[in-house]
Amino acid sequence: MSSMFVVIIGLLGLAVGSFLNVAVSRVPAGRSVVRPGSACPGCSTPIAARDNIPVVSWLLLARRCRACRVPIPARYPLLEALTGLLFAAEALRFGPSAVLPAALVFTAGLLALAACDAELFLLPLRLVYPTLGLTAACLLAAAAATGQWYRLGVTAACAVGAFAVFFALHWVRPAWLGFGDVRLAGLLGTGLGWFGPWYLVLAVVGGSFVGLLMGLGLMAAGRMTRDTRIPFGVFLAVGAIAAILVGAPVVHWYESLSDPYANATGVPFTTVGHRP
Known part of the structure; x- marks a missing residue:
């Protein structure tokens, strides 16, 4: 098993973690996880693609919305990072198995x-x-x-x-x-x-x-x-x-x-x- 495989699965985990944040925020309230697109809960400004990069965007934005400067909860990067790490760990554990x-x-x-x-x-x-x-x-x-x-x-x-x-x-x-x-x-x-x-x-x-x-x-x-x-x-x-x-x-x-x-x-x- 190559290290590249582990890295790819880890990156997949970061993306999945971003989706999980949407699910955690919307599913308990009975809202769709598909529509509308991601937006700031404070000012409802749609989140641009450049501000939707797992973990990285949260750090570059200094933990605040670009438009209204409302703080972005730490749960977002933590869940993304944890999902990425666990996906990589399971790629190491099982390899490219069924x-x-x-x-x-x-x-x-x-x-x-x-x-x-x-x-x-x-x-x-x-x-x-x-x-x-x-x-x-x-x-x-x-x-x-x-x-x-x-x-x-x-x-x-x-x-x-x-x-x-x-x-x-x-x-x-x-x-x-x-x-x-x-x-x-x-x-x-x-x-x-x-x-x-x-x-x-x-x-x-x-x-x-x-x-x-x-x-x-x-x-x-x-x-x-x-x-x-x-x-x-x-x-x-x-x-x-x-x-x-x-x-x-x-x-x-x-x-x-x-x-x-x-x-x-x-x-x-x-x-x-x-x-x-």
Whole structure:
């Protein structure tokens, strides 16, 4: 794999990040992401092409609209840069493989949902369902290209299982989880099931642990209480993306603990989602 491929995918991520900013700003309000074109929310002046370059334009404009000088939120360059970096990291992780498009679509959708949850405590259906559908379509194409149809069965089982577990938690104690998190769990099962169920477990446990640590830290600092709402979707998204990028060593290590053959050779005898 050439470094040029990684750079190209990273640049694609910057462009996708710019689109995600539009989606985050418009979808929760029920507006179209296509029309009208991008404009300053302060003065409604259309944004020229020269002022719409991801990250660079924000820096050159000194973080303000060219026309009215209203500050441009830092979320715009941060989401663009993060999308570009994660796309490049996944290009390194998977190379030009059949599963890369699914990973990129899944990651982009999670970033948009996390941004909405962080700002509005909302996981819009108009983002969840398109991400779910596009991810599933890309995985179907990956299965057709590689002949690994068994992975689709694991994916479906993970999606249904994650949805069912989160639905049960929501039903028992609605204060613990909003129903948006239940739908998000189904999306996580779809995006991670291709790699194996332990990736899904790692994402949920890891994301929950990060959320717990942050919550305890904010409580210790006096910046939140037990009744303060937490955008749990943000931490689930963090856990899922981390599982995709760095979960393989953890999953392989865990599988080796329960596999006598792996304990002797260092290689798991069977690995769900990684058959020889």
